[in-house]
Amino acid sequence: xxxxxxxxxxxxxxxxxxxxxxxxxxxxxxxxxxxxxxxxxxxxxxxxxxxxxxxxxxxxxxxxxxxxxxxxxxxxxxxxxxxxxxxxxxxxxxxxxxxxxxxxxxxxxxxxxxxxxxxxxxxxxxxxxxxxxxxxxxxxxxxxxxxxxxxxxxxxxxxxxxxxxxxxxxxxxxxxxxxxxxxxxxxxxxxxxxxxxxxxxxxxxxxxxxxxxxxxxxxxxxxxxxxxxxxxxxxxxxxxxxxxxxxxxxxxxxxxxxxxxxxxxxxxxxxxxxxxxxxxxxxxxxxxxxxxxxxxxxxxxxxxxxxxxxxxxxxxxxxxxxxxxxxxxxxxxxxxxxxxxxxxxxxxxxxxxxxxxxxxxxxxxxxxxxxxxxxxxxxxxxxxxxxxxxxxxxxxxxxxxxxxxxxxxxxxxxxxxxxxxxxxxxxxxxxxxxxxxxxxxxxxxxxxxxxxxxxxxxxxxxxxxxxxxxxxxxxxxxxxxxxxxxxxxxxxxxxxxxxxxxxxxxxxxxxxxxxxxxxxxxxxxxxxxxxxxxxxxxxxxxxxxxxxxxxxxxxxxxxxxxxxxxxxxxxxxxxxxxxxxxxxxxxxxxxxxxxxxxxxxxxxxxxxxxxxxxxxxxxxxxxxxxxxxxxxxxxxxxxxxxxxxxxxxxxxxxxxxxxxxxxxxxxxxxxxxxxxxxxxxxxxxxxxxxxxxxxxxxxxxxxxxxxxxxxxxxxxxxxxxxxxxxxxxxxxxxxxxxxxxxxxxxxxxxxxxxxxxxxxxxxxxxxxxxxxxxxxxxxxxxxxxxxxxxxxxxxxxxxxxxxxxxxxxxxxxxxxxxxxxxxxxxxxxxxxxxxxxxxxxxxxxxxxxxxxxxxxxxxxxxxxxxxxxxxxxxxxxxxxxxxxxxxxxxxxxxxxxxxxxxxxxxxxxxxxxxxxxxxxxxxxxxxxxxxxxxxxxxxxxxxxx
Numbered sequence: 001x002x003x004x005x006x007x008x009x010x011x012x013x014x015x016x017x018x019x020x021x022x023x024x025x026x027x028x029x030x031x032x033x034x035x036x037x038x039x040x041x042x043x044x045x046x047x048x049x050x051x052x053x054x055x056x057x058x059x060x061x062x063x064x065x066x067x068x069x070x071x072x073x074x075x076x077x078x079x080x081x082x083x084x085x086x087x088x089x090x091x092x093x094x095x096x097x098x099x100x101x102x103x104x105x106x107x108x109x110x111x112x113x114x115x116x117x118x119x120x121x122x123x124x125x126x127x128x129x130x131x132x133x134x135x136x137x138x139x140x141x142x143x144x145x146x147x148x149x150x151x152x153x154x155x156x157x158x159x160x161x162x163x164x165x166x167x168x169x170x171x172x173x174x175x176x177x178x179x180x181x182x183x184x185x186x187x188x189x190x191x192x193x194x195x196x197x198x199x200x201x202x203x204x205x206x207x208x209x210x211x212x213x214x215x216x217x218x219x220x221x222x223x224x225x226x227x228x229x230x231x232x233x234x235x236x237x238x239x240x241x242x243x244x245x246x247x248x249x250x251x252x253x254x255x256x257x258x259x260x261x262x263x264x265x266x267x268x269x270x271x272x273x274x275x276x277x278x279x280x281x282x283x284x285x286x287x288x289x290x291x292x293x294x295x296x297x298x299x300x301x302x303x304x305x306x307x308x309x310x311x312x313x314x315x316x317x318x319x320x321x322x323x324x325x326x327x328x329x330x331x332x333x334x335x336x337x338x339x340x341x342x343x344x345x346x347x348x349x350x351x352x353x354x355x356x357x358x359x360x361x362x363x364x365x366x367x368x369x370x371x372x373x374x375x376x377x378x379x380x381x382x383x384x385x386x387x388x389x390x391x392x393x394x395x396x397x398x399x400x401x402x403x404x405x406x407x408x409x410x411x412x413x414x415x416x417x418x419x420x421x422x423x424x425x426x427x428x429x430x431x432x433x434x435x436x437x438x439x440x441x442x443x444x445x446x447x448x449x450x451x452x453x454x455x456x457x458x459x460x461x462x463x464x465x466x467x468x469x470x471x472x473x474x475x476x477x478x479x480x481x482x483x484x485x486x487x488x489x490x491x492x493x494x495x496x497x498x499x500x501x502x503x504x505x506x507x508x509x510x511x512x513x514x515x516x517x518x519x520x521x522x523x524x525x526x527x528x529x530x531x532x533x534x535x536x537x538x539x540x541x542x543x544x545x546x547x548x549x550x551x552x553x554x555x556x557x558x559x560x561x562x563x564x565x566x567x568x569x570x571x572x573x574x575x576x577x578x579x580x581x582x583x584x585x586x587x588x589x590x591x592x593x594x595x596x597x598x599x600x601x602x603x604x605x606x607x608x609x610x611x612x613x614x615x616x617x618x619x620x621x622x623x624x625x626x627x628x629x630x631x632x633x634x635x636x637x638x639x640x641x642x643x644x645x646x647x648x649x650x651x652x653x654x655x656x657x658x659x660x661x662x663x664x665x666x667x668x669x670x671x672x673x674x675x676x677x678x679x680x681x682x683x684x685x686x687x688x689x690x691x692x693x694x695x696x697x698x699x700x701x702x703x704x705x706x707x708x709x710x711x712x713x714x715x716x717x718x719x720x721x722x723x724x725x726x727x728x729x730x731x732x733x734x735x736x737x738x739x740x741x742x743x744x745x746x747x748x749x750x751x752x753x754x755x756x757x758x759x760x761x762x763x764x765x766x767x768x769x770x771x772x773x774x775x776x777x778x779x780x781x782x783x784x785x786x787x788x789x790x791x792x793x794x795x796x797x798x799x800x801x802x803x804x805x806x807x808x809x810x811x812x813x814x815x816x817x818x819x820x821x822x823x824x825x826x827x828x829x830x831x832x833x834x835x836x837x838x839x840x841x842x843x844x845x846x847x848x849x850x851x852x853x854x855x856x857x858x859x860x861x862x863x864x865x866x867x868x869x870x871x872x873x874x875x876x877x878x879x880x881x882x883x884x885x886x887x888x889x890x891x892x893x894x895x896x897x898x899x900x901x902x903x904x905x906x907x908x909x910x911x912x913x914x915x916x917x918x919x920x921x922x923x924x925x926x927x928x929x930x931x932x933x934x935x936x937x938x939x940x941x942x943x944x945x
Contacts, residue, residue: 018320022313030309034302041298045291049269052199052287056271059191063166064156070108071170071182080115080182081174083123094124101126111165112137112185118178120145130187134161140279141183144169149181160207160283163230164188167279189231196233202288203271204242205231208281222246227284238288241266258295265295337371341378350375416488416508419495420444422465427503436480444506449477449485464494464504475511487515528598530576531583539597540657542607547655553609554616556623557646557664558582560602561676570639575602577631578641589626605664613649613681620645620679628677644671645679653682695751701737702748702757706764710736713768715940717932718786718905721919728784728818730927731769732934733761753792762793763802770810770817776941784816786848786869794821795829800839807845814844818869822850834864841866848905853893862900869925870897874908877928881913887921894922 074080083093097113104110104126111128120142131137140159148155148169155169165185173179188205195203206227220229220239224246232238241261245268249259259266271285337352350372417430424445434440441447448454453476460472471493478486488508495505526538534542546553560566560578567575579602586596586606595607611619628642646668654660663682671680705711715729735743752758769787776783793799807814819840827833837847848869849861853876862870872893876886894904906918909928918926932940 019317022316026309026313030305033305037298037301037305041294044294045267045289048201048289049271049287052195052201053271055199056191056195056203056285059194060166060188063186063188063191064168066108067166067168067184067186068154068156068170070110071168071184072172074113074115074182074184075170075172075174075180080180081176084115084117084174084178084180085176094126097124097126109186109190110184111187112167112183114138114183116145116149116181116183118149118180120149120181123180128187130163131165131185136161136280137185141167141169144277144279145181145183149179152179157277157279158188158283159185159279160230161280162207164205164207164283192231192233202233202238203231204229204233204238204284204286204288206242206284206286208283225250230283241268241288242286258291264290264292267291341375347379416490416506416510418444418506418508419497419503420506421503422461427497433508436478436486438481447476447478449479453477461492461504464492465502467494470494485512487511531580531598533583533586533604534595534597536597536599539595539599539605539607542595543650543657543660546607546609547651551609552612552650552652553607554611554647554649555660555664556606556608556620557648557661557668558586558604558606558623558627558643559646559668559672561642561644561672563602563641566639566641570633570637574631574633574637574639577633578639581629581631582627582641582643585626585629586623589623605661611649616647616649616681620647620681624677624679642677644668644676646671646682647679648682653684698743698748698751699755699757701735701743702752702755702761704738705735706757706760710738711761711764711768712736712936713765713772714934714936715772715785716927716934717940718925718927719931721915721924721926726783726932727925728786728816729940730786730820731765731772731788733765733788749790753790756792758790758792759796762789766803766806767809770806770812772937772941773812773816774810775937782816784818784846786818786820788820788822788850791821791827791833794833794836795827796836797832799836800843803840803845804843814840815846818846818848820848820850820871837866853889862897862902867900867902869903869905871905871907871927872923877906877908877914877918878910881911881917887917890918890923891921894924898922898924 079093079096093115097115101110101113104113105128112126112131114125115123117123125138127137137159141155141157144155144157148171152171154171157167159165159167165187167183167185169181169183171179171181192203192205195201206222206225207230208225208227221227222229222243229235229239229242232242241259244261245259245266249268259268267289269287271287333352337348340348340352353371355369355372414432415430416433416436418426418433419428420426424443426440426442426444429440445454445457448457453474457474457476460469460474463469464472471491473489473491475487475489478488480486487510489511490506490508492504492506494502497503526534526541528535543555560582563575563578566578579598582604583596583598586604590596590606590608593609597605597607599605606623608616608619624643624645627645630638630640632638646664646666648654648660648663648667650660653663666686667680667682670683670686671678674680712734714732714734716732717726718728718730719725720727733745733749735745735748737743749758749761752761766787766789769785773785789799793802796802803817803819804814807817819837821833821837841847846868847866848871849865849867850871851873852861852870853873861867870893872890876890876893880886880890890906897904903924904922905925905927906914906923907927909915909918909926909930911930914928915926915930
């Protein structure tokens with residue numbers, strides 16, 4: 001049975017909701033007031049406690065000060081100095097002290113006075129009656145006594161046993177230089193009285209330990225704390241409070257210890273005295289404050305805050321009820337009017353909702369206006385409904401015709417269009433899709449042939465159904481009614497059918513022919529079109545696969561002998577026939593697992609897996625015999641051919657394709673050197689192999705040096721012979737290998753030029769030389785740097801930009817840079833070098849020609865290149881003093897160079913005689929170990945760089 005629904009007015013819902021909110025706000029407000037009052041109350045107590053602690057400390061400090069001053073007065077007495085000088089008079093000294101003791105005890109409150117010499121021997125001592133029975137008093141502070149005498153510094157501390165005393169040890173030195181010490185002690189009982197008089201709070205001094213047997217302390221023992229109340233202000237009133245408090249709280253107390261006793265509220269806290277060391281028993285200083293009045297005020301404030309919150313809540317509730325009463329009556333009337341709208345009684349609605357003028361409008365008035373407006377508009381719409389019904393009939397007819405048009409369009413489209421549900425049931429398909437099958441299939445997923453494509457389709461379809469993706473594309477293989485495989489690219493997207501249900505629209509394009517063309521292109525990318533064998537790319541793929549599998553084997557490298565002659569004599573058609581015949585023979589003589597490739601031109605390779613050095617020779621001999629044969633040309637000519645075969649093992653001779661092919665190629669050339677039709681296995685001891693490996697090691701060293709800044713520069717001065725003044729320095733490159741050994745540029749520069757690393761080296765040298773020249777600055781007195789640049793870099797299109805970028809980056813004067821090129825270097829593009837040099841000369845850079853006299857185009861260089869300096873090759877200078885032919889040649893070259901307006905530099909100047917002879921022969925500059933050795937930057941310029 002259906003229970004009747006409970007109706008609760010919106011008015012009362014609003015009242016309940018607002019009441020809950022107001023109650024929560026009131027509770028928070030009252031609670032915050034209580035917390036603030038609590039914080040204020042306890043802060044007041046804490047401030048008072050801190051002030052009392054400071055006052056107690058001041059009382060103790062004042063007692064120490066008075067005792068210290070009095071000790072200094074006693075030390076200044078003449079009688080103390082006399083008896084300090086003569087310790088044998090200690091008895092007489094004690095008599096003198098006893099004469100004044102009564103005055104000290106009564107007027108100053110002293111309880112102990114003693115004088116000690118520098119050896120801590122007692123010269124005289126007086127005690128009050130209270131201390132006479134305490135034999136352990138002096139023994140307790142013996143350590144302090146010796147420390148004070150040893151350091152010459154005063155000591156003060158508390159001593160508590162049956163009473164508490166402030167003890168001061170004051171060392172002194174008399175006029176004769178002898179040291180002594182005055183010890184004073186004063187009872188602290190007066191301090192309790194002073195504390196009460198100044199603070200108005202009670203103070204209790206408690207001493208730990210069992211209650212003594214002395215009747216003086218009978219009734220003062222607090223068993224719970226194991227202490228006795230030695231001194232308490234207003235003992236009869238305070239001690240019962242302490243006794244009751246000790247039964248509930250520890251003697252140390254807490255931060256906020258409120259305690260009720262006798263209808264009063266007390267606040268007890270221990271006062272700390274951290275400055276003083278205590279001897280004897282432990283003493284506690286407790287402050288006892290009657291805070292009953294403040295506590296009553298605190299409770300009264302809390303109660304008033306609670307009542308104020310409750311009254312405010314009640315007033316707000318009443319005001320809220322009065323404010324919402326009239327609007328709720330209007331809302332009920334409006335609700336009844338809205339019930340008439342479904343009955344199409346629009347006139348009655350407008351009559352029941354009067355729109356009288358109001359001084360202040362609100363949301364309810366807006367709702368009334370909206371209701372009247374909706375009723376008026378619905379009345380108008382109802383009248384227009386009949387007119388629009390006829391119009392809709394016409395639209396339905398037009399949609400029917402549009403649907404028929406779309407159906408014809410889909411049926412005639414040259415793409416596959418299919419709709420199916422998410423459970424793969426095919427709902428419709430266009431004519432092109434239906435033409436694939438005799439009868440339309442029922443399940444779309446079952447059309448997909450490959451299992452992995454079917455699983456991918458299901459995964460993507462699930463994402464589409466959950467709106468993770470809007471659409472997806474997939475290329476799949478399907479079978480038509482003839483069993484022919486078709487490659488279709490499907491685009492799947494979500495659509496809604498006539499009933500608004502989500503279905504899948506799949507549009508497919510036939511990619512079969514395109515895929516066939518792609519496969520043909522892919523085959524061509526991996527195979528040789530003439531022989532049908534694999535190419536270098538397929539070889540690399542197969543080799544990498546063998547390495548991944550950890551297999552070993554051999555690479556056979558085959559080269560057709562005199563293939564160029566065959567092409568030249570018989571034509572390229574005959575050469576092609578030879579290559580095809582060799583390919584066929586290779587297929588016959590190798591296993592199916594072997595990989596045959598044509599590298600380029602007349603080169604073939606066979607990758608043999610699972611072959612070792614013992615079985616390989618027999619295979620090579622068989623191939624060498626079978627691959628030598630003849631063919632008949634199309635004109636009937638017989639063409640003989642043979643091959644040379646080289647082989648290398650992997651991974652023994654190479655673990656990468658480049659190294660392995662190189663080794664096999666070397667072995668093939670060794671086979672060719674034996675004659676036609678031979679084979680050869682790679683041997684790591686071959687001279688050519690050794691050289692290649694040395695070059696490879698050196699290349700790795702060059703690349704390591706470039707990466708890790710393992711290059712360095714040295715500088716050799718070049719002097720003007722006449723004035724013996726250094727005009728510039730040649731910058732020379734050095735390289736360190738990984739072991740720190742220096743390698744001469746003559747060893748690594750030729751290899752760097754072959755491999756292309758020379759450009760990076762030139763850039764590094766140019767940059768570091770300009771940086772060093774910048775570091776020399778004006779201190780170098782205008783000297784320049786001559787920088788060697790290789791032929792490949794000189795022929796680069798951007799050479800001028802490279803030089804000027806380094807000059808601008810380091811801000812050096814271009815005229816102090818000399819670009820030095822080697823005359824013996826092979827320059828392929830002389831015109832480019834000439835253009836580059838002319839550009840940098842126009843910008844102020846100078847040019848020098850090195851090794852003049854041993855190259856191929858020396859005199860042509862002098863005529864065409866914009867040179868400033870010409871360096872004579874050292875071969876003419878080394879034996880210059882002894883060889884008159886060299887002297888004649890040097891004199892002639894110097895005169896010719898001078899005629900071109902250039903300066904001459906002689907290299908390898910090793911002694912004074914050569915230097916003087918060069919001057920007579922017309923040579924302007926000299927360079928060599930006699931002038932200066934190639935040295936690091938610091939040697940010639942200090943540590944500026």
